[in-house]
Amino acid sequence: MSVTIREVTTKSELRRFVKFPIDLYKGNPYYVPGLIDEEMITLSRDKNPAFENCEAIYYLAYRGERIVGRIAGIIAHAANRVWNQHRARFGFVDFIDDQEVVDALFAAVEKWARKKGMDALHGPMGFTDLDHEGMLIMGFDQIGTMATIYNHPYYPQHMERMGYTKDQDWHEFKIYIPDAIPEKHLRIAEIVKKKYGLKVLKFRRRKDIMPYAHKVFETLNAAYTPLYGFAPLTKRQIDYYVDIYIPLLRLDLVTVIVREEDDAVVGFGVSLPNLSHALQQARGSLLPFGFFPLMKALKSKARVIDLYLTGVLPEYQNKGVNALLFTDLIPQYIKMGAEYAESNIELENNTAVQAQWDYFKREHHKSRRAFIKHL
Structure with a gap:
């Protein structure tokens, strides 16, 4: 069954967008879910003041009526001005281990970013520095925290396969x-x-x-x-x-x-x-x-x-x-x-x-x- 990418346009679709990783990681001992209502506020244009300086688009990937992935495209205009860049960000990204799903999600955001005049896509990042950022590349057997992203080991493998390269690394310590x-x-x-x-x-x-x-x-x-x-x-x-x-x-x-x-x-x-x-x-x-x-x-x-x-x-x-x-x-x-x-x-x-x-x-x-x- 082929993959369909649909833009999130309703509140009920946004809630499904937010809940998808909780279902994807069910039973995983290292994944730490955020609070659904809090993430709904973060992603809501009428509630998050970051949208004074940002614009965003959200996509869900489906096989039939089953959700198999999600991704957000974000343009942080204030950050672009500060750093003299024309970059879009991807964030809030989760997917099953399926090349077709991953390629379709990123193709949708890349197309959107080019249409908006951006010359690069980087992430995962959020609207501000206080949102989650950085894809886990080491420590998959360590429990996550409220402040960080947990992801499966296959995530960075797909990024490299699609031609994405390192822009910045973060370290974490006990x-x-x-x-x-x-x-x-x-x-x-x-x-x-x-x-x-x-x-x-x-x-x-x-x-x-x-x-x-x-x-x-x-x-x-x-x-x-x-x-x-x-x-x-x-x-x-x-x-x-x-x-x-x-x-x-x-x-x-x-x-x-x-x-x-x-x-x-x-x-x-x-x-x-x-x-x-x-x-x-x-x-x-x-x-x-x-x-x-x-x-x-x-x-x-x-x-x-x-x-x-x-x-x-x-x-x-x-x-x-x-x-x-x-x-x-x-x-x-x-x-x-x-x-x-x-x-x-x-x-x-x-x-x-x-x-x-x-x-x-x-x-x-x-x-x-x-x-x-x-x-």
């Missing part, structure tokens, strides 16, 4: 929690606080963090500027992410570093207990029973910590500010009984970020790739 704060970090933290007039903020109530929430994202904009495909978040996008993330935070795992003279946010670190197993139990839905394992995982002690967002203003990078984050957060991890932290994705060529783990036992256990094809 960072083992030490029994105590390294002595060097304690010394550096004290020196940095005094030298630059910095202080560490902790929060007991969510409303206490709100005066700093937008400042954190402004610091993120400055810190992430050199990163692959990044474009600064707009005020509407920051409002959107504040609404999403603040309710999820474990305040004991949030550290904000400010300059005492003007209360500017110099750096921040946000981590969470690993939610992978809870999300597997939820199978994409909070109701009727998915809410309970997620809340339990958020509030309980945890063997694994996920490092989600970390940023330091460019003028304070490589000056020891990360030591302030370590000296605050390591005792929290020890108290929780954590064995290791998942770094989540770090650019292969971002040696400064990877050097911060030199004083910890670490294991490089996953890699992922952005592929590119010139059209």
Whole structure:
């Protein structure tokens, strides 16, 4: 039976688009599903403020009436302006191991991209740097995280077969929690606080963090500027992410570093207990029973910590500010009984970020790739 590609045009089709990977990976012990309703919002033009600067198209592949693949085509106009490029992105891509299916999906997005005047297609990437990005190329026997993509080993094989090549790699590490704060970090933290007039903020109530929430994202904009495909978040996008993330935070795992003279946010670190197993139990839905394992995982002690967002203003990078984050957060991890932290994705060529783990036992256990094809 031949493959048919259909554009997603209705809400019910979009829900099938979102649910397809949950069905594709049913029973896979390493796949971690996202939340269906959250992904519906991300892909909705009237709800995601990224569409101020993006356009997108979604396709489903069918054999008869059976869905066998999905793909999104995205043009991030703001990122193209920042990087002086004319690229389209592919993302939200999943498929059965079938050459005809894969070729048809990518042919549809490549045709769309050329029609829009783009000269290359790269991904997997999302609308912003905070969406999932990078196809897994190593670590297929490692459980995924809420912040990353899991995919079958045959995915990158099909990319190479179609002529897609490496554009960028990311590495991921297990960072083992030490029994105590390294002595060097304690010394550096004290020196940095005094030298630059910095202080560490902790929060007991969510409303206490709100005066700093937008400042954190402004610091993120400055810190992430050199990163692959990044474009600064707009005020509407920051409002959107504040609404999403603040309710999820474990305040004991949030550290904000400010300059005492003007209360500017110099750096921040946000981590969470690993939610992978809870999300597997939820199978994409909070109701009727998915809410309970997620809340339990958020509030309980945890063997694994996920490092989600970390940023330091460019003028304070490589000056020891990360030591302030370590000296605050390591005792929290020890108290929780954590064995290791998942770094989540770090650019292969971002040696400064990877050097911060030199004083910890670490294991490089996953890699992922952005592929590119010139059209």
